[in-house]
Amino acid sequence: MPKNPNVKRVMVIGSGPIVIGQAAEFDYAGTQACRSLKEEGVEVILVNSNPATIMTDRDIADKVYIEPLTVKVLEQIIEKEKPDSILPTLGGQAGLNLGMELEESGFLAAHGVKLLGTTAATIRNAEGRQEFKDLMERIGEPCAASKVVENVEDGIAFTNTIGYPVVLRPAYTLGGSGGGIAHNQVELEEILENGLRLSRVGQVLVERCIAGWKEIEYEVMRDGAGNCITVCNMENIDPVGVHTGDSIVVAPSQTLSDKEYQMLRTSALNIINELEITGGCNVQFALHPTSFEYCVIEVNPRVSRSSALASKATGYPIAKVAAKIALGYTLDEIKNAITKKTYASFEPTLDYCVVKIPRLPFDKFITAKRTLTTQMKATGEVMSICDNFEGALMKAIRSLEQHVDCLLSYDFSDMSAEELKARLKIVDDQRIYVIAEAIRKGVSYEEIHDITMIDIWFIDKIAILVEMEQALKEKPLTVELLKEAKRIEFPDNVIARLTGKTEDEIKKLRYDNNINAVYKMVDTCAAEFAASTPYYYSVYGGECEAVRTADRKKVLVLGSGPIRIGQGIEFDYCSVHATWAFSKAGYETIIINNNPETVSTDFDIADKLYFEPLTPEDVESIVNIEKPDGAVVQFGGQTAIKLTESLMKMGVPILGTQAQDVDAAEDRELFDKILEETEIPRAAGGTVYTAEEAKEVANRLGYPVLVRPSYVLGGQGMQIAISDEEIEEFMEIINRIAQDHPILVDKYLQGKEIEVDAVCDGTDILIPGIMEHIERTGVHSGDSISVYPAPTINKAVKEKIAEYTKRLAKALHVKGLINIQFIAIGEDVYVIEVNPRSSRTVPYISKVTGIPIVDLATEVIIGKTIRELGYEPGLQPEAEYFAIKMPVFSFEKIRGAEISLGPEMKSTGECLGIAKDFNEALYKAFLGAGVDLPKYKNMIITVKDADKGEAIEIGRRFEKLGYTIYATRSTAAALNEAGVKARKVNKISQESPTVMDLILGHRIDLVIDTPTQGRDKSRDGFLIRRTAIETGINCITAMDTAKALVTSLENKSNELTLIDVAQL
């Protein structure tokens, strides 16, 4: 079937801010799909509130609306842009839900807009719990015994008929929000109540617990003519019970015979056919480990995190093909973009093994529970490819960048076999390390399997790695042993540690014996056909298929690894744009990255893609083959920066700002010298290694002080300390991980925080704009609301900032990007920190100013000047509108995480509010972040003494908006005394009704709770904040944020103005 000629203008809905369960994979899918649509001459109107995405670039779509993703906004855009169709299956669950709401309300029909791809009826059948169950029953596909309930009583009654444990899954939520396994009635009531509230339709599925079964997924494609193929299947090493997003996953399945493989494949095809899905779809199965019994767990009638993984694991571009199918093409009309010979109507076959490991945020949320459940907690993931499973696992482990490089990286050696067996019952991110230790202690495979239900085959593979550790420790290191260790991907440093040799000795032994990594292709077809745009992975032994091409200059672009809090999708945006800019300038581009969710690892972004860990050894192996003319590290976040020194040792020139200048910005003494020379003030401080030294510095400066490790991103480990005790506590936490660099202790200054991104060509600088944070210093810049142009600082201060930026950029010999954070106190400007590299705000400021700073920085790195690029140096003229970047958090997903804001970054994503009027921009930004108020007009205020004054003003304004204010004792007294009516509520420890009962009563819009300075040790405040978040109540922990919110509500208007940022 050829392309449908009636489809000319398509509106694509993105997935909004990055949250746990809905992350970069949708930027990847959306970008690929938009490019695929444009390739067909279709005009693309894109809506996504997330400014950090590539899909919101003007070269990806024709019209770009970075607006809140609400039905109302979408309706307004449809009225304005008059698309003929809308594609809702690329924006994750958020996009799909919006598409459904537009369809169900009749709005699309009324405006003559067609839903492209999968129909609304299909989505209802796949997503509605009861509809899906009925449909499965009709076609003979088994589901676990289950019932959809709409109240707790029915849930209890049903569970009594099928027996505990039961799994609870709320309908229409993302990442399994609010789900869980209940082993008894108490747990059932708790989870059910929460799930019913979080579900968009107030429904929760109660079903037979199939925990411990094998979890198998199939990615399926179907076109409008009914042709179906499976892209690949994947096996979760962690059996059912752990969300697939938090599981270690292998592709293809390893422990399924052809009979099981085909049984489930046929089932997946039956389901997609019966649902009449047109496009991509993910089917999840639970397979009984010792029989052919299986259940369909769920179907996602859209592209998903799993489909991104499947695309990268196989080379089959699911989103691209789904977009073409939406336009009317059939699978056999769509060319396989990798081979250019075959068609999309075939099934990829792998001649390698893929392992995915989730990146969990427990290093950021040290108070959080590490246990893994059906509620996804991972912020990102890494993928690795090898020709053996052990090697793929080893590569994935070191790709995580969590100070792990082998199965010895978490030390459980002090536990006995019995203790280990008990520990194995805890399902958390350290389980494979515990299994390894259990094997070391002689616990049998069967015992480990009986506790974990992990297949014996995987346990044996872990045992092979353990045996190699032992061999390296005990046996002489022969060439044969070294070869075998490298075959299963033991890195040199681990071999060195185990053999008692140095890393250089191991490397020399390898080189002397020609034991080098070689590179194989991901080509979708196991070498059956020649490939034209493949990508590469390393193995040891055999033929190397990567060949250095000699015709052009080569640049190595280092990616940013897995998405984590503090290093998100923004750096992928920068890497991709830099790659494109180098390409345009005639370079051959080579990307190294290991994140399957991102655009940078799409097969056609760089000339060559190496899907590899970003460690010095892995990079060096690639450098040995490609011999690049230079490497660029300033776009890949801290991951890439950390490789600078190693690259220089390999003899690879660093393009742009040099390593010694990066060091000068991070090294306290060097940097102080530069500040002295450039006459720029900063907060007083010192560098320390021990708690004693830290206390000495702190007392000299006077409390409060800021304590942080150097060379980190996202303020990791950064704390404000107000006492010697806190210094001791923080230093202990920081020093749990051996620090290569000193720890910084600075006087804490409170003022307006200002941020600048600039391009410097060595002489001139270009500042696209100055951003001001709403929150005072002390809240991490990534967690602050950021406003462009800076609204409250005057011209003189702005000029000072521009001048300081210029001086710093020149003093640090910056070539390319620089990011600087300042504090403005009155007319005074202090520098907080300087990062001579790309930053989190780069995509945002590029989009709202229309100045493509990554492209400019890349050109500058190649040798152009800012003037040559057509820009007048200096601070650029301010825009006529306000663009506000709002942080978005995923606290509800991480049980036990402290939500109060501080110097350590906690947000997972961001959204944008853009408008001519500041207040409207602010309102849009809150709306985009999901703060859609008012609802019940009830709120709770409980603040520390220092904030009471501001609380009165804020309370008064909320009161004027009609809010009823509840407050704890001292806050209530302060408010009432100042004439703001506040109802006093009891503390948690007092008699009911307490503040907790109020929150759980579900009629509260908002909690304003500022924790006492430093670490909040009171359980009360922590409990209030956690309960608020877990009951879906907005919770604000900084007075500035509260002020901004009330301002936005005061100026709320029904009709929003829309801005096409592609026109800026």
Added chain:
Amino acid sequence: MKAFLILEDGTVFEGTHIGADKEIISEIVFNTSMAGYLEVLTDPSYAGQAVCMTYPLIGNYGICREDCESLKPWPDGFIVRELSRIPSNFRCDMTIQQFLTENNVPGIAGIDTRALTKILREKGTMNGMITTNEKYNLQEVLPKLKNYTTGKVVEKVTCSKKFILEPTLHLEQNGPLSGSARFHQEDYERGIREHKPSLVKELNGSGLRVALLDFGAKANIARSLAARGCEVTVYPALTAAQEIIDAAPDGIMLSNGPGDPKECTTIIREIKKLYDTEIPIFAICLGHQLMALATGADTHKMKYGHRGGNHPVKDLATGRVYISSQNHGYVVDTDKLDPSVAVPAFINVNDGTNEGLSYTDKNIFTVQFHPECCPGPQDSGYLFDRFINMMKESLAKKGEN
């Protein structure tokens, strides 16, 4: 123990010896299926060949006897990247290492199977030797490899005498219907393992009698018909056409099998006689090629063939594409096809080669791929139902006459 794979073009791969301890010369082919190594090993069409699996991890679930497609493995040799040191599956009867050794199949592991596949892709299928003799002499080995031919393999793999596969009378005999299997703890503890599931939902072939000519048939061809209620009589490859005609079957099934179809001159002659009857015929793979040769078409050897479970075939009547299981090194030439005899019914979407024929004014259709799957996708199993319908219509017509 070290082992070597020596190719006709002089390439030598060094690896580890697996399976039986013997030296073999064979035609080297590759199969791209990711699961189903046991079905590949026991497919008689691999007689006269040594198979390289492109998927690197083989043996993970061991050997489940009920999944064998014939009584023993047929390849001369087995070439893999890595054999799993333990198997894991609830039905596993033995390890693949044991299976190869017990059945006298030698092999080599630990070689760069991808590099081997690329050589075969670029230069075409060629002969090779698997040996553990470290002192091999290339000058002596290469001429031997060049001169090696298999020849008459069908006669080696066909059954020695005819036998009858009883029809399924109750659906439960086929094993659990796919999707309805249930785990029973007590049975499991007694050592009872569930049988593999079946996709057959009705006994639409009840009462029909099918003659199956065994050129090296995979067990699932006869089983697919018997499971639908047909009584299947399996005949040795060299059975005279008249014997089959005399048995008056309702339909004839020509099976898959190994080797060059043009070598099967006697069989081709007999098939022509079957063609001349009015008995409905369905043919698979070698059977499809033989029918084409019997009716005046030609076949040729492909550069490296189709072996795997991911080949798209398009049904030209409906435009629908199905993913199929394939194993063939020869193909029917369609440019020399006489449309008054037969027209293409299926083509391969990847390379456009012929994948099936529909015979003009005849109750005959033939396919190059494997609707019986095992291993591979079950998408085209509906062709057995098409065959059953054809037999029923033919019977109905006979009744009218």
